[in-house]
Amino acid sequence: MANYIDEFRDKEVIQKIVDNLSNYSGPNLKIMEVCGTHTMAISRYGLRSLLPKSIELVSGPGCPVCVTPTSYIDSALQLSDKKDIIITTFGDMMRIPGNESTLLYKKAIGNNVQMVYSPLNALDLARENPDKEVVFLSVGFETTTPVIALTVYKAKSEGLNNFSVLTANKTMPEAIKTLAEDSELDIDGFIYPGHVSAIIGTDFFSNVAYNMKKAGVVAGFEPLDILYSINILVKNISNGNIILENMYSRIVTKEGNTKAQQKMYEVFQAADAVWRGIGNIKNSGLELNAEYERFDAAKKFDIKIKASPEPKGCQCGEVLKGKKRPIDCKLFKTRCTPENPVGACMVSSEGTCAAYYKYGE
Numbered sequence: 294m295a296n297y298i299d300e301f302r303d304k305e306v307i308q309k310i311v312d313n314l315s316n317y318s319g320p321n322l323k324i325m326e327v328c329g330t331h332t333m334a335i336s337r338y339g340l341r342s343l344l345p346k347s348i349e350l351v352s353g354p355g356c357p358v359c360v361t362p363t364s365y366i367d368s369a370l371q372l373s374d375k376k377d378i379i380i381t382t383f384g385d386m387m388r389i390p391g392n393e394s395t396l397l398y399k400k401a402i403g404n405n406v407q408m409v410y411s412p413l414n415a416l417d418l419a420r421e422n423p424d425k426e427v428v429f430l431s432v433g434f435e436t437t438t439p440v441i442a443l444t445v446y447k448a449k450s451e452g453l454n455n456f457s458v459l460t461a462n463k464t465m466p467e468a469i470k471t472l473a474e475d476s477e478l479d480i481d482g483f484i485y486p487g488h489v490s491a492i493i494g495t496d497f498f499s500n501v502a503y504n505m506k507k508a509g510v511v512a513g514f515e516p517l518d519i520l521y522s523i524n525i526l527v528k529n530i531s532n533g534n535i536i537l538e539n540m541y542s543r544i545v546t547k548e549g550n551t552k553a554q555q556k557m558y559e560v561f562q563a564a565d566a567v568w569r570g571i572g573n574i575k576n577s578g579l580e581l582n583a584e585y586e587r588f589d590a591a592k593k594f595d596i597k598i599k600a601s602p603e604p605k606g607c608q609c610g611e612v613l614k615g616k617k618r619p620i621d622c623k624l625f626k627t628r629c630t631p632e633n634p635v636g637a638c639m640v641s642s643e644g645t646c647a648a649y650y651k652y653g654e
């Protein structure tokens with residue numbers, strides 16, 4: 294295993310690719326890495342600094358926690374105030390500020406908020422606490438959603454009536470189309486998320502290349518994966534070869550994981566979704582379909598998710614669209630730090646602001 298990973302961190306090969314990229318003499322290029330883990334890896338290995346000035350990497354909305362709007366957090370906070378409800382969630386969600394506080398604060402004052410590693414743990418809690426209502430905060434892209442769908446499916450099969458999910462699940466394709474169409478953003482090429490691609494396959498990304506004339510590459514997460522992918526992308530753009538290349542074929546196939554897709558669409562159906570800072574994108578989210586509606590916490594507890602303003606001064610929206618860098622936000626490293634985050638991009642371990650902060654960019 295060590296040798297296998299070393300292969301993707303080989304300094305000599307990295308140097309060759311860097312040398313090759315430094316010879317690039319074409320027009321300025323803007324490349325968006327859509328995925329939060331790519332952003333983290335790019336910052337962690339200092340890859341941005343290895344590229345010539347003419348090749349700019351901008352970060353996209355690829356962290357599910359970062360794109361969850363404040364209004365959703367406010368609804369979760371509201372739910373946690375109700376008697377006999379256990380709110381279950383992944384760790385990062387506990388620290389995102391809503392308008393009045395955070396789930397971590399609610400926990401500190403005695404509300405029943407519990408961190409879980411999997412939605413299936415939340416289901417265990419529902420079985421163990423038949424006198425309580427267990428709500429799972431259902432946030433994630435195509436990578437996480439199949440297991441959430443499986444959990445809801447299990448709850449239904451077992452006839453568990455004290456389990457529900459507050460949905461804010463999102464899917465990548467429509468969001469990528471929105472970014473590709475944004476003339477202000479003017480992206481030349483995309484580095485697509487490896488994990489999401491493993492589930493949905495590569496067909497959609499090929500369509501973006503073909504129909505929207507944006508070159509793309511599906512990339513893995515090791516430094517060599519990323520640099521090699523950038524190299525191929527730049528070469529293709531320079532040659533007018535606007536195609537999608539799958540550079541992560543050890544994990545990603547054309548069809549993707551059809552079983553995971555089936556499970557997801559057995560329980561969920563496409564719905565409009567609000568992305569933090571980007572706004573409403575048609576068909577870019579998921580809601581429980583009619584057969585599973587009774588597991589929808591918003592309906593069960595009559596929660597209305599109302600739009601609420603983002604924190605004052607926070608530029609997360611612009612950062613998530615790749616229009617601004619974290620350092621362009623006045624709150625970066627001043628009022629906003631990982632210990633005291635103002636916006637979601639500083640909270641999540643995959644957030645762009647957190648990556649820039651941690652690795653000093």
Ligand code: SF4
Nearest residue numbers: 328330355486488489
């Ligand atoms: S879940 Fe995977 S694919 Fe999605 S943003 Fe995180 S690392 Fe990238």
Ligand code: SF4
Nearest residue numbers: 608609622629636646
């Ligand atoms: S530095 Fe903080 S406030 Fe500014 S954009 Fe990032 S998360 Fe939002």
